[in-house]
Amino acid sequence: MVVRSVLLLGDPRLRERSLPVPPDAIGSPELNQLIDDLRDTMAAREGAGLAAPQIGVLWRVVIFGITHNRRYPEAPPIPETILINPEWTPLDEEQESGWEGCLSVPGRRAQIPRARRLHYQALTPDGQRIQRTVEGFHARVVQHEGDHLNGVLFPDRLPPADSVAPEEDAETGVSG
Numbered sequence: 001m002v003v004r005s006v007l008l009l010g011d012p013r014l015r016e017r018s019l020p021v022p023p024d025a026i027g028s029p030e031l032n033q034l035i036d037d038l039r040d041t042m043a044a045r046e047g048a049g050l051a052a053p054q055i056g057v058l059w060r061v062v063i064f065g066i067t068h069n070r071r072y073p074e075a076p077p078i079p080e081t082i083l084i085n086p087e088w089t090p091l092d093e094e095q096e097s098g099w100e101g102c103l104s105v106p107g108r109r110a111q112i113p114r115a116r117r118l119h120y121q122a123l124t125p126d127g128q129r130i131q132r133t134v135e136g137f138h139a140r141v142v143q144h145e146g147d148h149l150n151g152v153l154f155p156d157r158l159p160p161a162d163s164v165a166p167e168e169d170a171e172t173g174v175s176g
């Protein structure tokens with residue numbers, strides 16, 4: 001069991017765009033070790049997900065999954081999922097705000113708007129293609145982890161402060 005240290009906000013490696021895993025690396029000892037390290041590190045830190053760049057490996061690999069998570073007690077279960085070279089597409093325009101945290105941004109949470117429903121596809125560690133259509137927290141996790149592969153962290157997704165509109169300008173019926 002190898003628990004790797006998690007890079008923190010401010011580390012320039014978190015801002016890099018990670019590279020696709022080359023086809024001949026699927027099933028290699030190097031990739032399998034990376035996946036084991038991601039799994040062990042996520043478990044040790046009680047994360048809901050972890051992306052390879054967070055442990056300093058700039059490959060497009062993420063892991064996520066929730067059974068019961070003390071950091072996200074309200075979250076529905078998600079089976080452990082490892083995605084290699086994931087691609088994701090929102091199904092429609094609908095956005096939903098929800099709380100997010102990140103092992104690279106310790107001690108902080110924010111309400112982040114994300115696409116509510118999306119389709120994703122990727123390769124699995126054994127080289128099979130996985131495709132899912134998901135919504136809610138599962139969709140949120142995919143977008144959060146996918147962002148890591150593009151050098152984006154959740155604070156980058158905060159709505160701009162001047163989107164806080166004067167009450168008289170806001171549409172009625174949207175409070176709550």
Ligand code: NI
Pocket residue numbers: 101102103104144148
């Ligand atoms: Ni994160």
